[in-house]
Amino acid sequence: MFRRGIFYTYLSIYLRNYLGLSVTATTLFVTIPMLFSAIFQTFIWGRLSDRLQKRRTLIIAGEIFAGILILSLYILHAFQTNLVLAGYIIIGGLTITEIFWSMSNIGWTALLSDLYPQKERSTILGRITTLSGVGRMIGVFFGGYLYNGFGKFYKGWGFREGSMFYITVIFIFISIIPMRFLVPEGGINYKQTFSDPKLNQQESNSSRSLSSKEKKIFTTFLISLLLINLGRNSIFAIFSQFLVLESGFNCSSQLLSYIMNTQSLAVVLTGFMAGILSKKFGDSLTLIMATLMLIGFMLITAFTTQVVLIFVGSFLWGSSYVLLSTASYGYVAKLIPETKRGKLFAYYNMAFFLSSGLAGTIITGPLVDRLISEGTLEVEAYRLAFVIGTIISTIGFGVFLGLEIWRGKKNETKNWHH
Numbered sequence: 001m002f003r004r005g006i007f008y009t010y011l012s013i014y015l016r017n018y019l020g021l022s023v024t025a026t027t028l029f030v031t032i033p034m035l036f037s038a039i040f041q042t043f044i045w046g047r048l049s050d051r052l053q054k055r056r057t058l059i060i061a062g063e064i065f066a067g068i069l070i071l072s073l074y075i076l077h078a079f080q081t082n083l084v085l086a087g088y089i090i091i092g093g094l095t096i097t098e099i100f101w102s103m104s105n106i107g108w109t110a111l112l113s114d115l116y117p118q119k120e121r122s123t124i125l126g127r128i129t130t131l132s133g134v135g136r137m138i139g140v141f142f143g144g145y146l147y148n149g150f151g152k153f154y155k156g157w158g159f160r161e162g163s164m165f166y167i168t169v170i171f172i173f174i175s176i177i178p179m180r181f182l183v184p185e186g187g188i189n190y191k192q193t194f195s196d197p198k199l200n201q202q203e204s205n206s207s208r209s210l211s212s213k214e215k216k217i218f219t220t221f222l223i224s225l226l227l228i229n230l231g232r233n234s235i236f237a238i239f240s241q242f243l244v245l246e247s248g249f250n251c252s253s254q255l256l257s258y259i260m261n262t263q264s265l266a267v268v269l270t271g272f273m274a275g276i277l278s279k280k281f282g283d284s285l286t287l288i289m290a291t292l293m294l295i296g297f298m299l300i301t302a303f304t305t306q307v308v309l310i311f312v313g314s315f316l317w318g319s320s321y322v323l324l325s326t327a328s329y330g331y332v333a334k335l336i337p338e339t340k341r342g343k344l345f346a347y348y349n350m351a352f353f354l355s356s357g358l359a360g361t362i363i364t365g366p367l368v369d370r371l372i373s374e375g376t377l378e379v380e381a382y383r384l385a386f387v388i389g390t391i392i393s394t395i396g397f398g399v400f401l402g403l404e405i406w407r408g409k410k411n412e413t414k415n416w417h418h
Helices: 002-018 023-052 056-078 083-115 118-146 163-182 197-204 212-233 236-243 253-303 307-333 338-353 358-373 378-417
Strands: none
Touching: 002 023, 002 083, 002 118, 002 163, 002 236, 002 253, 023 056, 023 083, 023 236, 023 338, 023 358, 056 083, 056 163, 083 118, 083 307, 083 338, 118 163, 118 253, 118 307, 212 253, 212 307, 212 338, 212 358, 212 378, 236 253, 236 358, 236 378, 253 307, 253 378, 307 338, 358 378
16 A cells, blocks of 8 residues: 555556646546456456465456556556657556456455454454554655655656656565465465354354345445445545646645645544444445545545645545445455455445546546646636536445345345245
8 A cells, every 4th residue: 555655646646746647537547447457356366366266366466567567657658758658558567467466366365355253354354454654644744745856856757767667666566475375375275273163163054145125235335335435436546636636736746745644644544443433333234434424525525625624535435435445345245255256346446446536537536637628727626526426426326325225125025935
């Protein structure tokens, strides 16, 4: 998460303000790589994980490929004098990188369920998210200074001259070390003995297949999750662009790092509470709270003119991300049999990664470009994009509420017959 903070937070600004890509084009660095990530997780890496029952191996292989490819990507982009073409080289290179990096994504998602019983997964994921928040805070902080060479060079220097690429690659390879020597392989052959008889019974029944009802629940839930994340991710690539607009908040790279780190601080603090909330209120209610926080963030960003409220919205964004991640993971982990973790968690990841940038590319990006071309103030065009994102997430929220109402009625009928 350190490398993600230092790299992806500022990449959108670099593509837009230094390399000169359109708003829609800047969203492609998220959309196209995540599209290929979802495809390869679903049809190749997830199935391969189930067949080989290798989790750690996939993670390590994915990280090695990513490090090599990102370094190659920098070299290709740096020697290109046509700046717009250099931008598309970054987008294309990240697409190839994500094809192999997605091995790591599906590996850790399945590994978490291999290593921990159902009762502990939300708590463990919350702790991991807390650590990721700390790493991201450090990455965003240093990225804010590296982006313009600690204020001594031009904006975009950190990418164009390579320091932000080099540091990213170094930390990719460093992350492999604890994974290789401290983490077990996982897979179906990895067995733990739980002292709780209920947990033992639960794990022994995990080789079952999904029932017809569970398939409906799983599919409908993924649709709702996809829509919620479509709204959330529709503004991922344009959020930093919006904050640095001269006609808007005109944030410096340092102030932007403080705003983004408010989100990371929320991730850290909420990560400590995620497991407790899931156990106390259940995954469904926790997910409802998370979605309401997300909607609150987008509405605040769409309508406020006060920087202090941007900080409040950023905090809500970070908290919603943690709760949405932990609650949704816990929700589907209860349904997925251990022999199908690679395949079905790939579908779950698709609901997250396929939505990354997709709405930005097909909806909010073209909308902002069109409005600007028609003479609308840039800041107003961006604000409308946040309104559209809110609407999309709200639709997904409605689908989830409908699913929970249907489940409640089914349970009432079952209990009445019993």
